Amino acid sequence: MKEKTSLASKVIHAGTQPPTQGHSFNQPPVFASAFHLSGDPANSTYQYGRFNNPTWQSLEDAISELENAPSVIFPSGMAAIASVLTSILSPGDTLVLPTDGYAPTRAYAEQFLKKFGVNLILTKTLKIPDLDFTGIKLVLIESPSNPLLDVLDISLLADKIHQKGGLLAVDNTCLTPLGQQPLALGADISVCSDTKAFNGHSDILFGHVASASEKIIDGIRNWRTLSGNIPGPMETWLVHRALASLDLRLERMTSNAQALAQYLSTHPKVKWIRYPGLKNDPSYKIAKQQMNNFGYLMSFELNSLEAAENFLKGCQLIFDATSFGGMHTMAERRKRWNADDIPEATIRLSAGCEKQEDLLSDISSTLDRL
Ligand SMILES: Cc1ncc(COP(=O)(O)O)c(C=O)c1O
Known part of the structure; x- marks a missing residue:
């Protein structure tokens, strides 16, 4: 080619x-x-x-x-x-x-x-x-x-x-x-x-x-x-x-991730969030320089272990699984494996290919109920 x-x-x-x-x-x-x-x-x-x-x-x-x-x-x-x-x-x-x-x-x-x-x-x-x-x-x-x-x-x-x-x-x-x-x-x-x-x-x-x-x-x-x-x-x-569909999938996943990360970054129930596509993220500058997109993965902390578990149980479009990168939005409380040096209530979320409005509405209504 x-x-x-x-x-x-x-x-x-x-x-x-x-x-x-x-x-x-x-x-x-x-x-x-x-x-x-x-x-x-x-x-x-x-x-x-x-x-x-x-x-x-x-x-x-x-x-x-x-x-x-x-x-x-x-x-x-x-x-x-x-x-x-x-x-x-x-x-x-x-x-x-x-x-x-x-x-x-x-x-x-x-x-x-x-x-x-x-x-x-x-x-x-x-x-x-x-x-x-x-x-x-x-x-x-x-x-x-x-x-x-x-x-x-x-x-x-x-x-x-x-x-x-x-x-x-x-x-x-x-x-x-x-x-x-x-x-x-x-x-x-x-x-x-x-x-x-x-x-x-x-x-x-x-x-x-x-x-x-x-x-x-x-x-x-x-x-x-x-x-x-x-x-x-x-x-x-x-x-x-x-x-063959990788570029298509990544396009949707990364634009969903950007929208979700922006939403979560201003939410009062989110203590902190890491996503390289957020302008104030420590990774932003170098990510913009060397990556072709900001990816579909983000991590954020909720107020307690219980809140994190309830968030995962409450979201209807989020599949609680220890993987990422799929067409389904997936998330997990990473600390359940006790392998990473991160707070208990940290959630790693992998944005999938669902429609953006549906994901935002699922996440916002679940956060409201916490
Ligand atoms: C960054 C990274 N590298 C390697 C692996 C291992 O890949 P596999 O599960 O396909 O063996 C994983 C799995 O989650 C991963 O997240």
Whole structure:
């Protein structure tokens, strides 16, 4: 596709085959463990179902167009993250992770990497740029962080890390490649849980990694092949199908989020709110500079744990769930997992694709009843 084509259009066409007379518009999923393979295996793209699959290839082509770099798909975001950490780090290497990011990433490092001799530095997202990166092999950040939506200057951080010979990976789950391009900003690796907005229908777990470095991508693909962390062709096909509507969905989700955040920011029953699209939010300036939109996620605190629980029970259009990025507006009291350093009454809300007036009216009438 032409270089100048916007991501919004690319997302609809990416990874599809050029039209041929009489052939279906959509490629069907290929369910195969074995492919006919005679003679030298190097002469065939497809050899065995754990190595590659045409349905994977189509989606990887699509993702590579969006990330502008080679990509590898995985059956979940955690598998994608594990592939990055496990294939890059060796005994004696040092990894930096945020204390205020997705907790299972830290748990994976604590429980599986430390015992193989990887050193771990845990620091708050906003403190990461102040570290001395000497001797650090890999820094994995989330920007915006989740659930408090702090945003780091990715280009600046990448420069600092590269000066000391390290690598920067960005977990881009909250925004997807349409909302932010970590590689173009200077990161070495972009990793995404496609379970969230990328697929967006709350029905599939999925993930991907992209990197312009052939060495990194080869290592990641090799880890997938040898660990057997492979996606099923049906899930892959469904994620590719959902991808075509990503820009449309994000447009509605982000405009809903902006309206809800503005409403909540002036409500007397809301103690504070974090949303990068609010002009007085600490993330606003850098978010405006490096993100293509302000996202659909926000966090806010109500007056008490009871108020937060009643809010979640009372809203009819909000699905109480520990996920985000779907077409349904979703929210949860994050502290119920006891993994984040946040007040008990903090709610993380992911704006969906419902009609804006309906969401505003549901939320305002529920807040009135608290
Ligand atoms: C920021 C972030 N990264 C990674 C993951 C893991 O993704 P998955 O649940 O697809 O394994 C999640 C899941 O919530 C997440 O929020």
